[in-house]
Amino acid sequence: MSSGPLIEIRRLYKSYTRGGQAIPVLTDVSFEIGRGEFLALMGPSGSGKSTLLNCLAGIDRVDSGEIVVNGQDITLLDETDLARWRSRSVGFIFQFYNLIPVLTALENVELPLLLTGLTRRERREHAAAALAAVGLSDRSDHYPAQLSGGQQQRVAIARAVVTDPDILVADEPTGDLDRTSAEEILTLMNRLNQELEKTIIMVTHDPRAAQEAHVLRHLDKGELSRAADTPGR
């Protein structure tokens, strides 16, 4: 399937229950994400950005609405099928990298491949290629604590792309980095978008990070708008 949007979000509702009371987080959210789009999602803290990202990535469940990815409504999948879909289709990049401290850089990148049918040797080769793609071949045997924040995030990006998913979701990927490291990460994400045609959905507070995106959307009190200052390349 090559034409039309990659992801169609229709009338999403999601609330959390606190002290017996339903707190609405997403209220009638509808929009589309094009194939190969680089989308930045901004908005005040608590506006539901991470919730929306987690629903799109199949980590969290919606109360109602549709999330159609490549023609398939993922809200209809049971837990097993949703987990399978997620491991095949989505790569995750987090603010604090979420690397396993007792595993080397190479072993961290190899981790998502354990769920595939690849042999150990193939897994090693794929992981080494992904580490090379983020410029960290010479750090394969280093543990996360032996790497800078920027390097750890590059390892996390290698881990996110090693299974070759269509979609990358990133929650504040530059939030814990100094400006120089943040720029490196943004350059890398841009390359993944342009060269490998990954569709990227990024939650960010960083205006510089948002500039990197094609489309900018604001979430406020669970409602979504397309920002007037959408960069639109």
Ligand code: ADP
């Ligand atoms: P943002 O990413 O924009 O900061 P979140 O999606 O993290 O916002 O949170 C939106 C709202 O949902 C907040 O009021 C938050 O407290 C609430 N929330 C998020 N996750 C949970 C949860 N697991 N249980 C209860 N409330 C939650």
